[in-house]
Amino acid sequence: MGDLDNLRLQCLSCRKCEPGTTRTNLVFGVGNPNARVMFIGEAPGEQEDLRGEPFVGRSGKLMDSMIAEVGLYRDKNIYIANMIKCRPPNNRDPLPSEQEACINWLRAQFKIIKPKIIVCVGRIAAARIMKPDIKITKEHGVFMEKKGVLMMATLHPAALLRNINQKPLAEEDFRILKQKIMEVCPETYNI
Ligand code: URA
Numbered sequence: 001m002g003d004l005d006n007l008r009l010q011c012l013s014c015r016k017c018e019p020g021t022t023r024t025n026l027v028f029g030v031g032n033p034n035a036r037v038m039f040i041g042e043a044p045g046e047q048e049d050l051r052g053e054p055f056v057g058r059s060g061k062l063m064d065s066m067i068a069e070v071g072l073y074r075d076k077n078i079y080i081a082n083m084i085k086c087r088p089p090n091n092r093d094p095l096p097s098e099q100e101a102c103i104n105w106l107r108a109q110f111k112i113i114k115p116k117i118i119v120c121v122g123r124i125a126a127a128r129i130m131k132p133d134i135k136i137t138k139e140h141g142v143f144m145e146k147k148g149v150l151m152m153a154t155l156h157p158a159a160l161l162r163n164i165n166q167k168p169l170a171e172e173d174f175r176i177l178k179q180k181i182m183e184v185c186p187e188t189y190n191i
Contacts, residue, residue, distance in 0.1 A: 003112045004033045007105070011085060016101040019086035019094070025052030029081030029109060031074050036185035037177075038115035039063075040106070041156075042124040043084035043094050054080050055121075059157035063121070066157070066171055070178040077191040079113055081106060083125055099128065110149075116185045118149055119177060122156030141173040143180060150184065152177060 008028045014020055027044040030053050039055075047057035055063055055074075064074065072078050084094045084102050094102075110118075120126035123136040130144060130151050143152045154173040160166050181188050 002033055004029075004109070007108050007112065011105050014085075014105070017086075017095075017098040019084070019088045019098060022089045023086035024049045027052055027054050027082060027085055027087070028105075029079060030054060031079035032077055032191060033079065033113060034191065035077055035079040035113060036116045036188050037072065037078045037119065037181060038110070038113060038117070039067075039078060039080045039119045039121055040125045040129060041080070041082045041121045043082055044087040045091055046087070048082075049087035054082050055157075059161055062157040062160060066167075066174055069171070070174045071189055072174075072177075077188050079109075079115070081109055083128055103128070115149060117177070117180060118151045120151065120153040122159070123153070126153035140169065141176050143176075150180060152180070 008026075011028055012026050027048045041054055044054060045057055047060070048054055054060070067073070067078070074080050083099065083106055085105055088094050088098065118129065120129050123134065126134045126136055130146065130153060134153060136153055136155065140153050140155050143150050145151070152173065155166055155170045157170070160170055
């Protein structure tokens with residue numbers, strides 16, 4: 001069994017917060033454990049909770065189609081996870097204490113996967129992982145380096161569904177992402 005499978009098993013029995021006791025399924029993550037590029041969202045919604053997989057609802061489908069345009073696929077060359085592994089009841093925002101309780105699972109995923117590039121999907125993930133005061137409307141598509149890892153935020157696909165005029169902005173983020181991948185981990189396109 002791989003390290004990531006092992007970690008998933010440990011995570012399955014975590015009951016450190018309320019969502020851990022009310023969820024339907026753990027939403028640990030999906031994708032290639034050898035991926036160089038990791039996408040991080042906020043927390044599972046209803047569909048994710050039912051399926052046990054991140055980004056499988058309407059917004060996830062939109063994200064899949066946009067990243068496919070730049071040659072990225074969850075079942076091939078990337079890994080996708082959330083900061084929070086269990087759906088908060090009634091889709092409420094995760095409490096700060098729940099974020100704290102859960103973030104170590106994500107840190108452990110980073111340690112095993114060792115991504116070269118992290119894409120934060122939406123402001124909440126970008127604020128927690130990149131910088132607390134990030135202004136996503138201005139700073140999406142801009143790379144920064146933290147502890148040797150390149151990080152970029154992109155607009156959340158749920159926001160694009162609410163305002164489809166913004167879709168070209170996210171498409172541009174993913175073109176910038178592709179260029180960065182070609183520079184630092186072109187092997188992504190041979191996995
Ligand atoms: N939004 C997220 O941030 N993550 C998911 O898994 C689904 C929707």
